[in-house]
Amino acid sequence: MARSSSRAWQRMLSGRRLDILDPSPMDVELSDIAHGLARVARWNGQTIGDYPFSVAQHSVLVLELYRAATPDCSPAAQLQALLHDAPEYVMGDIISPFKAAMGGNYKDVENRLLSAIYLRFSLPATMPAALAKQVKKADREAAFFEAVHLAGFEDSEARKFFGEPVTPAFDVDAFDRLIRPWPTREAHDRFIDAFEAITP
Numbered sequence: 001m002a003r004s005s006s007r008a009w010q011r012m013l014s015g016r017r018l019d020i021l022d023p024s025p026m027d028v029e030l031s032d033i034a035h036g037l038a039r040v041a042r043w044n045g046q047t048i049g050d051y052p053f054s055v056a057q058h059s060v061l062v063l064e065l066y067r068a069a070t071p072d073c074s075p076a077a078q079l080q081a082l083l084h085d086a087p088e089y090v091m092g093d094i095i096s097p098f099k100a101a102m103g104g105n106y107k108d109v110e111n112r113l114l115s116a117i118y119l120r121f122s123l124p125a126t127m128p129a130a131l132a133k134q135v136k137k138a139d140r141e142a143a144f145f146e147a148v149h150l151a152g153f154e155d156s157e158a159r160k161f162f163g164e165p166v167t168p169a170f171d172v173d174a175f176d177r178l179i180r181p182w183p184t185r186e187a188h189d190r191f192i193d194a195f196e197a198i199t200p
Helices: 030-037 055-069 075-082 096-102 104-120 129-149 155-162 175-179 184-198
Strands: 009-011 017-019
Touching (some): 030 055, 030 184, 055 075, 055 129, 055 184, 075 129, 075 184
Antiparallel strands (some): 009 017
């Protein structure tokens, strides 16, 4: 496939230069993903605690919710669950109403980045439909718990936006630790640890 003449380069701390509009899997590095996601705040930073609740921590929470609901899941499926928001290491976490207002171009860029990330780690370029549905369910459950525990939502309000969680919090190992915002370095390290536990 011919690469676009229009470039939108982002220089990474690893030294890689990632073309955000036409990303190559060869320019994707786990260290850059972990570094970026640990510094991107969920909920536009409007959460309680001494630290922002990062996308890196959210990703680990989604992985644990997915595992709790699907105990026989494969390592590849776990990795796709962990990396489901990985494009946000360069794009940031934009709340859903803004994404809807921006329309298809934003989603196209996000999907190209996600495909490049998956390919970099020897995963299918897109999630199978059944897995995408399971990960989306875990993602919405994570959003519910974050909304109620961190973002000031009442249970009824969170249920209206995200639905009722199917997986109870007590079914998730160390849930209290997963929902308490981590310092940036811990978020970075625990994201890396989760990745390496799946792909030793």
